[in-house]
Amino acid sequence: MRDDAPNSWESRADAFSLYGFTDLPSVHRRGAVVLTHGTGPYVYDVHGRAYLDANSGLWNMVAGFDHPGLIEAAKAQYDRFPGYHAFFGRMSDQTVMLSEKLVEVSPFDRGRVFYTNSGSEANDTMVKILWFLGAAEGHPERRKIITRVNSYHGVTAVSASMTGKPYNSLFGLPLPGFIHVGCPHYWRFGQEGESEAAFTQRLARELEATIIKEGPETIAGFFAEPVMGAGGVIPPSEGYFQAIQPVLKRYGIPLIADEVICGFGRTGNTWGCQTYDFVPDAIISSKNITAGFFPMGAVILGAELSDRVQAAAEAVEEFPHGFTASGHPVGCAIALKAIDVVMNEGLAENVKRLTPKFEAGLAHLAEHPNIGEWRGKGLMGALEAVKDKATKTPFPGDLSVSERIANTCTDHGLICRPLGQSIVLCPPFIMTEAQMDEMFDKLGAALKQVF
């Protein structure tokens, strides 16, 4: 609870912060949780209170908050060469090694990598790559981008336009030319009597109808998260990617997998597209790429797009795009270590090992009369609150119930995330079974208290 003294951390946070993505009535009432440090999956606030972070920071601190190998990799690179040269024909040795590694672990035989500082910038960059390609290949009209309702792709003007969330209208977004098609959430959007397979086919038909209506020659690309994250953890309906990819192929529209959350192990495989058995044309990566120890994003182009973009750049002798800190050597050194830690130090196996327990815990809590559905894949999951389970009627107000549950969890020393009417859990990959029990016990207690 907040300390109201004018010089308290809470008052100072309130006075000087423009809080992003924060329920302002809650933070004013309760005070910001100001953190000082973390160990394993726990973080500690200025009052010495411990919180089990079932949110992994923001889906990304998969190796915990004090992984010695990651800290050492950062320190060693700061000692060796903290500065960077990103462009003009210069780059660090770490950047070369990371690009090689990313292509090696990608589903592509060959490819090229472009670095950014965030997932939003990586999506933005991919859109610019597609626009660059259209112009270079004599199709300057190929500019429209298709994404899905409820998707999340970031906050820059372009990536926010891709994001299918209603709050974007507060910014006058989306920009023209950003089109949102149906969300593959069967439980919520399936029609009375419609099977899941029929629902998927309907979405594929609707996608094709949209492409035809907009004009196939005007569409630059289709972006999709393998599992929608900030939409409330929505795994695709049965056969979804197998149904839509042929539609996209028919019109020559690249399929870009936004793997910012799913990438590097979250769904039980290195990539979400592997979990759902499709090969995209490019991958957008961020978050887990450095296990949250450095801000970094990457566009990984598959062989065909890579060749076409490279040819387009050669034709004008430059790809005129980049960020000052693109491919920062400290970030690249950390990413190389993070990939190694996740893939070779048992973290990926731990995701697989813990998934049945995680699913069982979600399913158990979903027996509550006010939980309509549990959803999950690997170590990402959600419980959706409903006023009436039989009719799936939501509670009034977009966030009120989930916000109350999350606030109560915070009181119990558990961080989890309210998203729409859902409570989202995405534990770090280092979580133990005992910590998972603690997570579900605390969430269960919060549910009892709220309802």
Ligand code: PLP
């Ligand atoms: N894409 C997805 C799927 C995300 O979940 C996010 C962030 O949560 C982004 C893009 C944006 O990444 P960032 O917040 O690093 O800009």
